[in-house]
Amino acid sequence: MWVILARCRPVVNRRVGWVGGTIAGVPPRAYRRLENEERRRQLVERATELFGEYGYEELSMSRIAREAGISKPLLYHYFPGKRALFAAALQSAAEELGAATTPDPSRPPAEQVAASLLAFLDWIDRHRAAYGKLLRSLAVAEVRELIDDVRDRTVQQILDGLNPQGGGDGPAARAAVQGWLWSIDGACLAWIEGDLDLTPQQMQGMLLGGLGGALTGAGASLPAPA
């Protein structure tokens, strides 16, 4: 009885007492003990599916725990917070994407960009729903830094490719490339959500045109046409 009262009034402002697992005849849930690494893998896998289906905001930690058949504190035992869990799920999904889009460093930079872009668009074409959900979670503060990091690295990579050959690395080129990366997301969103009848190749052509035009407008240029 005092338990209920203690729960009611947080007067003391800190934990007052502890009752123990089983009250009122409700038996604790049966559970399977798993190896640390195995549980972790299972959680990342399940979270990846769920985040891909519901996005970041629409999915609560309680729900993830329930869907994975475990308790919420266990989820927090494996991941320090929702952001970290999302990061793990994102990284797991990004590995496949990353492997597919890593350019061949022996090709000219413009070709590398074109090839990466096409691989990226192909991947999106096969994972439309999940990509849309991800994009829509983009500015959620907890998620933003993750994506910002990836974008910053990509911007630098493209600028590095441009620089030696004769492209520019002024502030305008940097703004152009970052803007271009955003334009990819915006165009892909129109493509996916607007159900536009476009092949990845058509998207690639349009986007490469945009990059070339922006760089030209910024006083730089792509070293060679793709």
Place this chain on the structure above:
Amino acid sequence: MWVILARCRPVVNRRVGWVGGTIAGVPPRAYRRLENEERRRQLVERATELFGEYGYEELSMSRIAREAGISKPLLYHYFPGKRALFAAALQSAAEELGAATTPDPSRPPAEQVAASLLAFLDWIDRHRAAYGKLLRSLAVAEVRELIDDVRDRTVQQILDGLNPQGGGDGPAARAAVQGWLWSIDGACLAWIEGDLDLTPQQMQGMLLGGLGGALTGAGASLPAPA
């Protein structure tokens, strides 16, 4: 006593009783009664400042109410929800921006785009912090639809301007224009947060280049150079 118990256990699942305003000798706060419209104006004004300073997520309704010197229920009396309050604040801010960027319909479409874009960039240059906060709130679900609406209308406007003269209105052109709108935000973010040393005119040149390139890549084109 039973009231406290009722608070503890939401068994009945609905309000059970009411105690009355002043308990335990805490006097209700003194307040000033304002005209409906005046209060509303005050709240929108204060909310606009606060959202511009803290963004959408980092600002709670409780905080807004506190900063405005009123209670939370009163805030909800004037606005049905946080999203609506944000919309009101956004609209109030957007009126100034909208007035500044409305193009002269008697000019050729390409000039209209160029002029609107430059006005937009000038405005951003003067409201850097608030624009950054807004952009960073962009995908917050509650806010998204608002911005999506504006973007959709802008896309259609640009496509309409393109169409009669000889530009295209295929799916590729639509994706190109929507992507271009995103690229504006991305480039502006790099401009603002990266403290890039660029004038609005340089940004304009770069962005118009991107639009032209993307449209060319999509098989359309800007009717006339700006």
Place this chain on the structure above:
DNA sequence: TGGGCTTGCTGACCGACGGTCGACAGCGAT
């Protein structure tokens, strides 16, 4: 077979959020 020991795992809890309920009180009309 039965004790310990490790550590994977649990229910109950916290503060803050967005949002709602029904009573109170400022103030012009009478």
Place this chain on the structure above:
DNA sequence: ATCGCTGTCGACCGTCGGTCAGCAAGCCCA
């Protein structure tokens, strides 16, 4: 003076992300 309108309030709800401290599965050693 008092009455009604309605602007305003404190207390409350359900859910969120996150935390606390004890329970117990399953291996080890007798």
